[in-house]
Amino acid sequence: MNPNEATGSGQAPFESLQATALALLAQAEGFLTSFLRPWNFYQIGIALIVFLIAQVLAHYLAPMMRDWMRRREGWPTWRMRILIVLQRRLRMIFFVILIWHVIGVMQQVTWPSRSYLLTIVAQLASAWLGIALATRLIRNPALRTLLRYGAWAWVTISILGLGDEVQALLDSVAIDLGGARLSLWLSLQAVVLLIALIAMARFLAGASAASIRRNENISPSMQVLAVKFLQVVLYGAAFFMALKLVGVDLTGLAVLSGAIGVGLGFGLQKVVSNLVSGVIILLDKSIKPGDVISLGDTFGWINALGARYVSITTRDGKEYLIPNEDLITGQVVNWSHSNDFVRLDIYFGTAYGDDPHKVRRIAIEAAQSVTRVLSEKPPVCHIVGFGDSSVDYILRFWIRDPTGGLTNIRGNVYLALWDAFQEHGISIPFPQREVRMLNEAPSRALD
Structure with a gap:
């Protein structure tokens, strides 16, 4: 390739950017020249007066509206939120209403050119107010702020008639990645579309998840699986649709994602294993x-x-x-896989002098007196052995609420056994040791 041609191709984007910037400066100069006219200053003064009137009205009416809302008892939450949003935007609402009425009057009594600047101000104020009210529906503060200021910038450029020039300026700032050209304008389009589609996907996922959770015919595990699968599908579709709409070739992306997948398979084995295990648990x-x-x-x-x-x-x-x-x-x-019934076992022993038949009957009655022990599955008591100092028993009983704890119900049954045994004179033995001190051995005979 000719070096001059290479140099020329490298300077082409810079020359295009310079030309676009000069065109914008020329248009701005023409706007300022036409702006410096006497009736334009009159319109600016009228707009300032209208703004001051709106400020005064909002200053006096906002507290009255706040007190009126406090007296509205029993109103739905969504209605009160709408009123709060409107109360915070009273100044802009009054300004928009008043400025359009002033424009209507001026168009009847004077030439249309005398209200041209006021019309632009009214259009900007109306658009900004509409965007501010609409973006209040977005709960994420960062996303709400980003969309609000982005929409304000786009609306301002459109109303001022600078859309083509700004687009050309942003498109001239670009870099070449192989055979693809990535410009600032293309990047902004991709970001805006991606945010809009992700917001839509999030709304659809939230609404669908609420419907799935309300369906009692679907088990809780399948509800979780359905919600997770729906979120992955919607967010993935939003991402690829945004790239497709801005003209990105997805063929190279498929090859790149395959290579990334192989690398992630080696580096994130545990993460992938946990993801797959989670799907298996849900299934x-x-x-x-x-x-x-x-x-x-x-x-x-x-x-x-x-x-x-x-x-x-x-x-x-x-x-x-x-x-x-x-x-x-x-x-x-x-403990609650197929049903909520849980059987618990406790062990105890009594003295050999106590009647085993009486001990079993008293132990069963004591267990039945505890609140959480089920009566439809009555407790049972069996002898399990003859120990060194006691007759050993096992007491088995059922409960239906394992979430209420296991240690506490065992403690309550033990306490009921203690009280019942004390009442009926049944003793609970404990190991006893007897230590005998033998006389010292006689002294060894002297040699």
């Missing part, structure tokens, strides 16, 4: 939110099933985040 319904499980020394109930971990809350208020892989590969005790 086989082995655990679900609300189940009471034991994993090693951890005992508690499941709060939520995440993509990478399961949240378990114990009786002492601690929240454990257990990786999904541990729940697949380890031994998990699910």
